Amino acid sequence: MQLTLWTYEGPPHVGAMRVATAMEGVHYVLHAPQGDTYADLLFTMIERRNARPPVTYTTFEARDLGGDTAQLFQTAARQAYERYKPQAILVGASCTAELIQDDPAGLAEAMRLPVPVIPLELPSYQRREHWGAAETFHALVRALARRDIVRTPLEGRRPLANILGPTALGFRHRDDLVEIRLLLAALGVDINLVAPLGASPADIATIGQADFNILMYPEIGDTAARFLEKQFKQPIVRTVPIGHGATCDFICEVAALAGVDPAPALALGSRMPWWSRSIDSTYLTSKRVFIFGDATHAMAAARVARDELGFEVCGLGCYNREFAREVRAMAGEFGVEPLITDDYLDVEAAITAAQPELVLGTQMERMIAKKLKLPCAVISAPVHVQDFPARHSPQMGFEGANVLFDTWVHPLVMGLEEHLLTMFRDDFEFHDSAGPSHLGAGHGGGKAAAAPDSPQPSNSPAEEPEGWTADAEKELLKIPFFVRGKARRNTEAYAASQGIAAITVATLYEAKAYHAR
Amino acid sequence: MGGLKPGDPSVAGSALPVLRQRGQREVFCGLTGIVWLHRKIQDAFFLVVGSRTCAHLLQSAAGVMLFAEPRFATAIIEERDLAGMADANEELDRVVDRLLARRPDIRMLFLVGSCPSEVIKLDLSRAASRLTAKHGPAVRVLNYSGSGIETTFTQGEDACLAALVPELPATQAAAPESTPELMIVGSLPDIVEDQFLRFFAEMGIGPVRVLPPRRAVALPPVGPNTRFLLAQPFLGETARALEDRGAVRLDALFPFGSEGSFEWLRAAARAFGVDEARFEAVVAPARERATRALARHRGVLEGKTIFFMPDSQLEVPLARFLSRELGMIPLEVGTPYLHRAHLARELEALPEGTTLSEGQDVDRQLDRVRAARPDLTVCGLGLANPLEAEGLSTKWSIELVFSPVHGFDQAGDLAELFARPLRRRDMLKV
Numbered sequence: 001m002q003l004t005l006w007t008y009e010g011p012p013h014v015g016a017m018r019v020a021t022a023m024e025g026v027h028y029v030l031h032a033p034q035g036d037t038y039a040d041l042l043f044t045m046i047e048r049r050n051a052r053p054p055v056t057y058t059t060f061e062a063r064d065l066g067g068d069t070a071q072l073f074q075t076a077a078r079q080a081y082e083r084y085k086p087q088a089i090l091v092g093a094s095c096t097a098e099l100i101q102d103d104p105a106g107l108a109e110a111m112r113l114p115v116p117v118i119p120l121e122l123p124s125y126q127r128r129e130h131w132g133a134a135e136t137f138h139a140l141v142r143a144l145a146r147r148d149i150v151r152t153p154l155e156g157r158r159p160l161a162n163i164l165g166p167t168a169l170g171f172r173h174r175d176d177l178v179e180i181r182l183l184l185a186a187l188g189v190d191i192n193l194v195a196p197l198g199a200s201p202a203d204i205a206t207i208g209q210a211d212f213n214i215l216m217y218p219e220i221g222d223t224a225a226r227f228l229e230k231q232f233k234q235p236i237v238r239t240v241p242i243g244h245g246a247t248c249d250f251i252c253e254v255a256a257l258a259g260v261d262p263a264p265a266l267a268l269g270s271r272m273p274w275w276s277r278s279i280d281s282t283y284l285t286s287k288r289v290f291i292f293g294d295a296t297h298a299m300a301a302a303r304v305a306r307d308e309l310g311f312e313v314c315g316l317g318c319y320n321r322e323f324a325r326e327v328r329a330m331a332g333e334f335g336v337e338p339l340i341t342d343d344y345l346d347v348e349a350a351i352t353a354a355q356p357e358l359v360l361g362t363q364m365e366r367m368i369a370k371k372l373k374l375p376c377a378v379i380s381a382p383v384h385v386q387d388f389p390a391r392h393s394p395q396m397g398f399e400g401a402n403v404l405f406d407t408w409v410h411p412l413v414m415g416l417e418e419h420l421l422t423m424f425r426d427d428f429e430f431h432d433s434a435g436p437s438h439l440g441a442g443h444g445g446g447k448a449a450a451a452p453d454s455p456q457p458s459n460s461p462a463e464e465p466e467g468w469t470a471d472a473e474k475e476l477l478k479i480p481f482f483v484r485g486k487a488r489r490n491t492e493a494y495a496a497s498q499g500i501a502a503i504t505v506a507t508l509y510e511a512k513a514y515h516a517r
Numbered sequence: 518m519g520g521l522k523p524g525d526p527s528v529a530g531s532a533l534p535v536l537r538q539r540g541q542r543e544v545f546c547g548l549t550g551i552v553w554l555h556r557k558i559q560d561a562f563f564l565v566v567g568s569r570t571c572a573h574l575l576q577s578a579a580g581v582m583l584f585a586e587p588r589f590a591t592a593i594i595e596e597r598d599l600a601g602m603a604d605a606n607e608e609l610d611r612v613v614d615r616l617l618a619r620r621p622d623i624r625m626l627f628l629v630g631s632c633p634s635e636v637i638k639l640d641l642s643r644a645a646s647r648l649t650a651k652h653g654p655a656v657r658v659l660n661y662s663g664s665g666i667e668t669t670f671t672q673g674e675d676a677c678l679a680a681l682v683p684e685l686p687a688t689q690a691a692a693p694e695s696t697p698e699l700m701i702v703g704s705l706p707d708i709v710e711d712q713f714l715r716f717f718a719e720m721g722i723g724p725v726r727v728l729p730p731r732r733a734v735a736l737p738p739v740g741p742n743t744r745f746l747l748a749q750p751f752l753g754e755t756a757r758a759l760e761d762r763g764a765v766r767l768d769a770l771f772p773f774g775s776e777g778s779f780e781w782l783r784a785a786a787r788a789f790g791v792d793e794a795r796f797e798a799v800v801a802p803a804r805e806r807a808t809r810a811l812a813r814h815r816g817v818l819e820g821k822t823i824f825f826m827p828d829s830q831l832e833v834p835l836a837r838f839l840s841r842e843l844g845m846i847p848l849e850v851g852t853p854y855l856h857r858a859h860l861a862r863e864l865e866a867l868p869e870g871t872t873l874s875e876g877q878d879v880d881r882q883l884d885r886v887r888a889a890r891p892d893l894t895v896c897g898l899g900l901a902n903p904l905e906a907e908g909l910s911t912k913w914s915i916e917l918v919f920s921p922v923h924g925f926d927q928a929g930d931l932a933e934l935f936a937r938p939l940r941r942r943d944m945l946k947v
């Protein structure tokens with residue numbers, strides 16, 4: 001058993017729902033109790049979809065358990081077919097139905113419905129949402145792809161690509177897709193299909209026609225892409241175009257596979273290089289950033305943070321163990337300890353210990369950052385209603401790079417403003433609760449009363465450490481709040497290394513000199 | 518399946534036929550009650566013993582926007598727990614140890630059963646006694662089920678309160694004829710609870726107990742001299758458990774709207790021998806405020822049709838309030854469960870021609886919504902936007918459970934919750 005306050009991923013059948021809901025002409029019959037229907041609100045409230053997800057829940061009750069829950073399943077499946085007339089039906093069980101072992105696959109098979117029935121085996125007590133989405137997409141592709149497709153040689157025709165990975169309830173999938181289409185158009189590459197988002201079973205049948213596959217979200221599309229690589233010899237474009245550099249790499253990778261000139265697409269460019277080189281951005285240099293999210297977004301963010309904004313990555317991790325190997329490798333390259341966990345409490349402890357100046361994470365890390373009074377930008381699922389903005393706000397492609405610059409830099413104190421705060425730290429208006437002026441009231445934090453029922457972790461910076469003299473403590477308060485944690489940490493490390501028991505004002509400045517870069 | 522059946526004629530107010538259909542039920546499970554209960558009982562913690570689905574449900578219903586660390590969590594059952602029961606119990610003990618070490622402020626821990634824990638027959642009541650022996654007396658461990666195979670939405674609160682009842686101390690007075698005490702049953706926002714307590718104080722009724730209490734260490738006593746008023750219509754099991762302890766339920770309309778509040782308070786006044794004039798004098802100013810507040814919304818709501826999808830069990834009292842005090846026309850009033858005895862007076866007060874439905878086949882019920890095109894549909898979060906997209910105005914039922922809506926001084930706010938979607942529809946030019 002795992003003690004869980006917040007989860008980064010839902011159960012695997014929610015992943016299956018994300019695939020079904022993204023597609024056209026697919027219906028999912030889910031053997032599940034009534035409470036599991038909550039999942040509909042993820043789509044209709046968080047993503048603001050204007051239709052119910054194409055899911056029928058059997059909603060069996062305790063009194064059905066002794067009787068015929070199998071019959072209930074078949075009735076639900078038949079009624080769903082008759083009402084919605086889908087081109088294909090997915091059948092499966094949620095966690096509870098998995099325990100009662102009704103075998104939805106066998107039951108549906110026995111019904112001889114006139115459309116393909118695709119059984120999903122999603123072990124709820126082992127696997128999670130992304131895995132469920134990947135497995136569902138894979139099952140659909142396996143079942144529906146026509147195997148007899150033979151591609152004509154690439155010479156003399158425009159190259160054709162599949163775009164794999166975007167689903168319903170995806171973090172910026174809608175907007176990322178717009179950017180990918182733009183890049184492919186500039187390259188002169190045609191799109192065979194996008195899937196799951198917007199694809200029908202009939203579309204999936206033609207998936208073998210494409211010359212290669214673009215894998216936007218490995219968490220969702222990797223299993224299917226590997227199958228297609230084997231089945232149809234379709235190479236996979238693996239660069240995920242998040243950030244300016246990755247977008248350029250992506251263009252080159254696609255161009256090489258398609259045999260086209262990358263120049264027109266590269267020429268589109270982003271503002272990231274100049275915005276980052278412009279003098280105002282100097283203050284971003286070596287800002288310590290803690291990165292956590294799904295593996296794909298976290299790794300992409302680490303590269304952008306270091307190479308395109310000049311940050312120092314002080315923590316890197318992901319919650320999906322399926323991609324732990326890649327994240328470990330990258331953390332090694334960055335010289336940080338990888339954090340592979342889906343335990344929110346572990347992440348909170350790691351961020352607290354790292355004392356970053358910026359957190360790039362999920363909505364969970366946003367909560368942690370808020371509690372620790374750190375600036376934060378959201379880079380990854382799990383999604384929140386705010387992750388579905390009305391405006392175009394991609395993470396991928398050149399416009400995505402522009403968006404990353406804005407959304408990561410915005411929460412930080414601006415360059416000149418930071419100097420003014422330092423120069424006039426005694427100004428009575430530059431007190432702890434005066435946050436960056438552009439963030440409005442209440443954002444900067446200060447000693448806001450912590451809710452009585454939210455105990456600080458024992459290693460919280462809010463706790464008074466031993467060894468600080470009153471004068472030194474007072475001097476520390478004159479240091480702007482956004483660097484105070486760092487000053488405190490550096491001073492304590494220095495004192496410890498020098499065997500100094502009582503930290504005085506002098507120790508504070510000696511430490512400053514010692515740590516001066 | 519389904520079809521119209523006349524209700525049991527032996528029960529008052531059941532003349533309306535009840536439509537019962539069997540199909541997909543689109544309603545939360547009882548775990549959802551934790552979202553408000555954990556804020557109400559401030560030294561209690563709710564540990565769901567369930568699956569990742571249960572954890573995800575709670576998180577989705579509560580929203581990741583909770584700023585304070587919540588006093589609930591899930592012990593997620595994993596593959597290896599399913600291998601053997603002894604193992605699962607040890608695992609549970611370990612999780613509880615970790616939790617209590619992290620939250621030393623907790624005085625009462627609810628182990629909340631889920632569908633998976635029930636299907637694998639994990640005995641949470643035995644676990645609760647074992648853990649009470651281990652962590653008591655500092656922490657008392659109780660259990661109830663919020664599972665979706667047994668409970669819908671608000672029934673989770675019913676199960677929780679029913680689990681509390683055997684823990685309540687006995688009232689001092691043993692004999693039924695001794696001084697009666699009043700108990701308000703059902704979790705209310707503190708502000709509303711305080712309003713009611715002031716009314717009772719002014720009428721000279723006391724002592725007044727509240728279940729659930731704000732602190733689990735201060736459990737209200739119960740006994741044959743207890744007279745209780747249900748503040749919520751979904752507390753069937755709790756009422757039965759209180760009656761088992763000798764307490765007597767005061768029958769009344771539920772305190773929604775001016776009429777409901779008046780009747781509900783008067784039921785207590787009469788039971789406690791408060792004279793009519795004094796009672797009238799005490800409630801008059803608030804009643805007058807409610808009348809004024811309701812008048813402001815009547816223009817928007819009068820003559821408008823309303824359709825309730827089954828969700829919180831508040832549907833029948835709310836339909837009564839909206840039809841009698843604001844002139845709305847209830848087309849169908851759906852409820853997940855119809856407690857005929859507790860709702861007898863409410864049902865009598867519903868207008869003729871109202872369709873009552875119990876249980877659900879959501880597809881067919883939505884067909885009826887589309888056919889009737891009500892001015893307003895009260896429904897769960899999963900259905901609201903799809904209906905809006907079809908041009909049908911909706912009101913989320915969950916807001917009715919989370920907001921202060923009981924009593925005279927909230928009558929206007931309650932009406933406003935229904936009026937706002939309609940006003941908004943008229944305002945928007947996009």
Ligand code: SF4
Binds near residue numbers: 632
């Ligand atoms: S319906 Fe059952 S399995 Fe689903 S969330 Fe509720 S208790 Fe958990």
